[in-house]
């Protein structure tokens with residue numbers, strides 16, 4: 001099966017962006033770790049980062065017919081703003097996991113609302129780059145269960 005990993009705005013800057021909040025690991029390192037783990041489990045994995053809401057909406061829409069079985073999504077700032085991305089995920093009706101490096105619940109009040117959490121299979125937040133690792137592990141368990 002195929003896993004689609006989506007990263008929202010400013011995550012291209014991981015490694016140098018507020019490292020005390022988001023850690024030192026780069027997005028390329030995270031993507032490589034995820035690809036290796038998925039491949040070892042016999043699955044394919046595609047990653048996409050975009051700063052543009054419509055690019056992410058278009059990719060989610062395409063996932064309806066391209067063999068994607070599960071989506072891992074860090075919507076970044078769009079977590080707290082994007083009805084459009086929420087609607088796209090509701091439209092394709094694919095299972096998805098919401099991921100955050102930081103724990104938004106211990107940060108500013110505006111980060112404590114998510115447009116995604118009530119639709120997600122699960123939410124993994126607060127473990128830095130390992131949030132992605134744990135979410136992929138959960139997704140692979142789900143794929144194995146069928």
Ligand code: DQA
Nearest residue numbers: 075076077100101102104111
């Ligand atoms: C984030 C948390 C968001 O509040 C923030 O806007 C981000 C990253 C995280 O991974 O911790 O850009 O999604």
